[in-house]
């Protein structure tokens with residue numbers, strides 16, 4: 001079994017300081033949180049930028065500053081979001097791809113997202129995927145529903161994305177696929193052999209699905225984007241505290257933790 005890749009999803013676009021007082025918002029805070037997560041055992045950092053008022057932004061300049069600040073501190077894999085917030089245009093969302101990061105997210109379908117709709121038309125998907133391929137950016141396929149796996153497989157058949165595909169199953173978003181263990185198993189059974197996968201369980205689903213992924217040879221995403229609690233009713237003190245919890249569970253279950261360079265090898269980034 002490969003070593004465990006832990007992704008830290010630090011900020012997201014939806015979470016507020018009212019919900020999580022320690023949410024990192026500025027480039028300085030986000031890069032410091034990334035460094036803490038790296039020291040705790042994370043090998044990928046999934047980044048959403050915020051503007052000076054703390055609102056989600058997809059501005060190239062803000063992502064550039066975050067990328068550079070993180071690179072000054074450590075070699076964690078920088079994975080910007082192309083999802084942004086539900087109200088961002090496709091053009092706004094695409095901006096961080098121009099930094100030619102090693103990875104970026106790519107959602108391969110539209111889904112209800114709480115009271116909103118997270119829009120990913122075929123036109124968006126093709127535009128994002130083609131630009132990523134031109135710049136050598138490995139997509140992490142964000143799957144909120146099983147159909148999104150199928151769309152990614154079709155993109156690979158048309159050589160619009162490379163194989164092996166790396167999937168992230170985002171499970172438990174209100175309005176999208178629930179986050180029960182059977183939902184994760186259904187997703188895993190639906191991907192081509194040779195693919196890699198990680199799971200981002202939303203809210204209370206975060207740690208139970210992490211434990212399943214650790215056991216089955218998948219990888220794990222945790223962080224305030226997905227869940228702000230350490231345990232029931234108790235807010236986490238930091239993103240790193242959630243990474244540390246996953247590391248402890250993995251060690252108890254006998255799964256070793258990947259360094260960023262080991263994660264690069266597992267994901268074919270080098």
Ligand code: KMH
Nearest residue numbers: 013081082083084086105
């Ligand atoms: N904020 C969500 C609407 C991604 O980062 O690629 C979309 C999202 C997915 O978070």
Ligand code: ZN
Nearest residue numbers: 012081083225
């Ligand atoms: Zn995200």
